[in-house]
Amino acid sequence: MRIQSMTKVITSTAALRLVEAGRLGPFDQSLEEWLPGLASRRVLSSSPTAEPDDTVPARRAITLRHLLTNASGHGMVIVDSPLQKAMADSGTEAGPEPLTLGAEVDHPADRAPLAFQPGEGWRYHHSFGLLGILIARLTGRTLGEHLAEDLFDPLGMTDTALWVPEEKMARLPAAYRFGNDGLVEMEPAGGGFYAGPPAFDVSHTRTRLDRA
Numbered sequence: 001m002r003i004q005s006m007t008k009v010i011t012s013t014a015a016l017r018l019v020e021a022g023r024l025g026p027f028d029q030s031l032e033e034w035l036p037g038l039a040s041r042r043v044l045s046s047s048p049t050a051e052p053d054d055t056v057p058a059r060r061a062i063t064l065r066h067l068l069t070n071a072s073g074h075g076m077v078i079v080d081s082p083l084q085k086a087m088a089d090s091g092t093e094a095g096p097e098p099l100t101l102g103a104e105v106d107h108p109a110d111r112a113p114l115a116f117q118p119g120e121g122w123r124y125h126h127s128f129g130l131l132g133i134l135i136a137r138l139t140g141r142t143l144g145e146h147l148a149e150d151l152f153d154p155l156g157m158t159d160t161a162l163w164v165p166e167e168k169m170a171r172l173p174a175a176y177r178f179g180n181d182g183l184v185e186m187e188p189a190g191g192g193f194y195a196g197p198p199a200f201d202v203s204h205t206r207t208r209l210d211r212a
Contacts, residue, residue: 073114075123
């Protein structure tokens with residue numbers, strides 16, 4: 001089954017284990033050592049509907065605490081706004097495909113502004129994409145590889161992963177949502193983005209994977 005955003009709990013656990021092991025600094029330490037593209041961020045000066053060039057400098061660095069609490073200034077933009085368009089143009093808008101967050105950590109010129117000052121608001125989703133990239137950069141392997149070795153294999157969770165291997169896709173049920181007339185199929189049985197290797201590894205944003 002697709003556990004969707006429950007992966008955020010798993011990724012949080014992996015990050016906290018790195019803190020416990022002394023490989024990741026305190027919760028309120030800047031992450032720029034591992035994600036230098038997070039430095040010198042710009043923040044919308046007023047509301048989320050402001051123009052993307054109407055910004056002020058960030059007053060503080062983005063930290064692990066901000067990522068774990070969805071308070072980094074990154075996140076989903078629900079309302080139609082210039083910021084939503086800027087995120088769509090930079091490939092960081094949430095949708096059926098994984099986030100292309102390389103623009104946020106590798107290409108400063110392409111970054112959309114933060115919706116609020118780090119630690120002063122809440123927006124869902126994107127902070128955990130950055131957390132996965134952080135773990136990958138820190139450990140020198142993909143997030144999936146690290147989760148398998150550090151969590152899943154020791155706990156006997158042999159069927160848990162970020163995507164379903166091709167030899168197990170027949171076991172993957174369809175995904176549905178409620179619509180006006182009942183259930184609407186969002187992803188077919190044995191199919192969907194997470195069936196088989198993804199086109200992009202979201203923890204190594206500059207690497208494209210070949211589908212078999």
